[in-house]
Amino acid sequence: MTLRLYDTATRDERDFAPLTPGRVGIYLCGPTVQGSPHVGHLRAAVAFDVLQRWLERSGYQVTLVRNVTDIDDKTLVKAAEAGDDWWAWALRHEREFQAAYAAVGVKPPAAEPRATGHIPEIVALIARLVENGHAYAHEGSVYFDVRSFAEYGALTRQALDALSPATDSPSEDKRDPHDFALWKARKDDEPTTASWDSPWGPGRPGWHIECSAMSQRYLGDEFDIHGGGLDLRFPHHENEQAQSRAAGYGFARLWMHSAWVTQSGAKMSKSLGNGLLVSEVLAAHEPAALRLALAAVHYRSMLEYTPSTLDEASAQWARFQGFVARASEKVGAPSLEDVAAAALPDAFVEAMDDDLAVSRALAVIHETVRAGNAALTAGDDAAVAAALMSARAMLGVLGLDPAAPEWAAEKAGASDAAMSALDFLVQADIAARAAARAAKDWGTADAIRDRLAGAGIVIADAADGARWSLASEG
């Protein structure tokens, strides 16, 4: 079985074959930290986190680099408007992004390079482009000469003459309106902290060059996969590829792009309101439910976000969690090592190998959980154990194993000590209720249950006694 991935550049799926056997290098365009993260940002991160997990599960050693664009026009403008230093503004939002990624279980990347930390690499790359005739300096700025590079437009099939002009700098400074800035000369109204020395004078990097420079530093002249959101295809990725290839490097061998989160069919953006900021969504829903909602739709399909999206995901998450909890109680919880080594159902593997068809993979998980629940009812412990192992292994690939460390202690964020204290108190109520039920005193039994429910504690009766759990958030 071979993993097949869709390549944006060729617009078809093909067998994935890494540059170096057994190893995969991925460069992912991370956030421009000029604002707070919203759900759409997380979708891209989750999509590539699932890719990383699937590659790792398939036996590859993955090096995923996700950059941070910590300086750009907008960061400078927004920080200035807020009366803040741009670097403090950027770092504050970078921390918000990191917290959001961690909340939904996105693995930390192998490297998280910042543009401002790689000025020497950027300058060297620009100098190389100037030397070989693909870039030119003008009044302290340097531009990429798109007409000098025949391949320009290859990634996204753009014909230069049909494009609107690039507006990242005044067009009168450029040989061709589509030329874009590699180095931007310092402007008088910009803070001196936003400028670095270069052979062309003080200034700062253009938007696209950082990714060319940083991917090369961490992943080499050529690497396996370059990822990012759909909106980055043009001009960002097109320009990255042009720079790197014009400089003589192989650059990305495969391009993957994740689609939007939409509302009523339209791309989510800040102008639609901030109800979709990660911080607000997580105030009302469990992080795992958000991850599930974002991962459930194929990464190249638009994900329609409706008011019930998170409720549905929460219901599914509760189903997974419930089965894992009940099954583990019955047959014991396998170790993480055993789960990681467990066999995966063929249908699941086929789905994941088919360009990460998570929706289909999820269907297999649901079928496994249903069989496991049935086995639980039937008292077939062997079948329960098999379903538990299989379900956790599959959920783990999606980063959603309820018993994995990132989620195991999630419930209300309560500490072990607090939970054990609460258990002590609730057990007294459960005992009292059991006595009332034995006496068929339903009024008392229901009153106890209602009182606990009022405190956010859910009681569920079973043949071998009652269990309690904290009500799900949201």
Next chain:
RNA sequence: GGUGGAGUGGCCGAGAGGCGAGGCAGCGGCCUGCAAAGCCGUAUACGUGGGUUCGAAUCCCAUCUCCACCUCCA
């Protein structure tokens, strides 16, 4: 204008010539003192008009609608 994507049942979403993925919600049942959870069963479908075919949501032609990138964007 250039480039690309999408229209599937109440909702979210897979699929891509022939046994109606899966989930959520609904309905009926089992279980339960009642619930919850779980299990079993179940209705409603492929934008529109033509065509090809024994057979089309899936192929072809036409058409309508929506979305995105080309300006910062996951």
